[in-house]
Amino acid sequence: MSDQDLVLVLNCGSSSVKAAVMNVAEKHVLMSCLAEKLGNVDAFVTFKDTHGNKHKRALAGEYDHVAAVLTLLDELKLAGLYERVAAIGHRVVHGGERFTQSTLITPEVMKDIEACVVLAPLHNPAHILGIEAAQKAFPDLPQVAVFDTAFHQTMPPHAYHYAVPSTLYTRYGVRRYGMHGTSYRYVTQASADFLQRDVHDLRLVIAHLGNGASITAVKNGQSMDTSMGLTPLEGLVMGTRCGDIDASIFSFLADNAKMSIEKITHMLNKESGLLGLSNLSNDCRMLEEAASYGHKGAQLALDVFAYRLAKYIAGMTIANGGLDALVFTGGIGENSTRVRSEVMAHLEPLGLVLDHDANMEACFGRSGIISTKEAGKPLALVIPTNEELMIAQDTARLANMAL
Ligand code: ADP
Helix, strand or coil: CCCCCEEEEEEECCCCEEEEEEECCCCEEEEEEEEECCCCCCCEEEEEECCCCEEEEECCCCCCHHHHHHHHHHHHHHCCCHHHEEEEEEEECCCCCCCCCCEECCHHHHHHHHHHHHCCCCCHHHHHHHHHHHHHHCCCCCEEEEECCHHHHHCCHHHHCCCCCCHHHHHHCCCCCCCCHHHHHHHHHHHHHHHCCCHHHCEEEEEEECCCEEEEEEECCEEEEECCCCCCCCCCCCCCCCCCCCCCHHHHHHHHCCCCHHHHHHHHHHCCHHHHHHCCCCCHHHHHHHHHCCCHHHHHHHHHHHHHHHHHHHHHHHHHCCCCEEEEEHHHHHHCHHHHHHHHHHCHHHCCCECHHHHHHCCCCCCEECECCCCCCCEEEECCCCHHHHHHHHHHHHCCCCC
8 A cells, every 4th residue: 555545635614724634445534623713813723633632723824724724734744644645635615517526626627616706706715725725735746626516417407497587597607506415425325335225226315404404316326406506595494594485585675674685695694594593593403402491483493494304305206206215414414313303204295204213323423224114115314424535535536546
């Protein structure tokens, strides 16, 4: 095996950098870090080693993405890992229609990622800063971009078009793109492996339920439809996003509440969803606790969340032409027995019935079948996602690493 056996996975946000150093062959994280408050003088990085021990470091210099990556580089040297890094994989939120799969980063690819800034004005600029910082810090290493949208480029036109004048698509690229594609790709294969089925002969509906939440119909390994749209705002109820609403709410609020487009957009993205409905929190676990003490807002928020999700599961079943397995993943999908059981209670018309004991067992990283098993009926599964591993595997493959 080569001495260079590690991949550095970078996920750069506007004021944060998340990183993980992975041994891809062993599917093992040797070090991870989170740089926060970038752009502020009190920016800092928290490092975690392979045993879960944490320590913090202040950022020197500019407090920006470059400083964060240089601090990481220094820490890698201290830990004796620097020489072992063979390639760097970057999470990139939006690849538009240009990117249908992960790719080695070249100057031309950078231009195309920049061209997608208009589609993800908060995310793509931060990714570009992160890629440039990594290129400076590790000039000799291959860098790979892995796009959240790429998996959904197989959606048929009837799934991705909005029913608006077609010039909005041809001139401005207004269509549904979807997100969480890296997670869906991972969970699709992991579900097929778990069921010991051929991924090319399997109809899955996968619900990725974290702070952001979406759902995708995956038929024979390909995305057929997904709930997020031009932006992550469409679809399911999320932590702070409203998901589907009547688009006329914009003009209604502008006329009646004298709110600006910016204010309404902020409200729908940051003050809605579980937080807006409960008036308490965007955090599912906290809402479950409050609901158990009788908090009405928390109960309503969880009810709306589960009902919207159940409706989408039925819709995605149609997109797939049937259902072999419903899969729950993400922080809520993997851990919330309450949300899963509320959703499943709506799904008997699809032939899905909850196995209560199995539901309680499939938590905290454990995969499992949580439905009753009846011949000819679909199954419901819990499969933990691992986006970092997926990025690291793509990176290793495209960088021709010997594993
Ligand atoms: P992100 O989208 O930020 O990656 P995660 O996938 O980590 O989010 O999911 C975060 C959500 O998962 C939060 O709403 C959190 O409350 C919820 N969650 C985590 N653990 C549990 C649990 N044991 N029970 C209920 N909800 C949980």
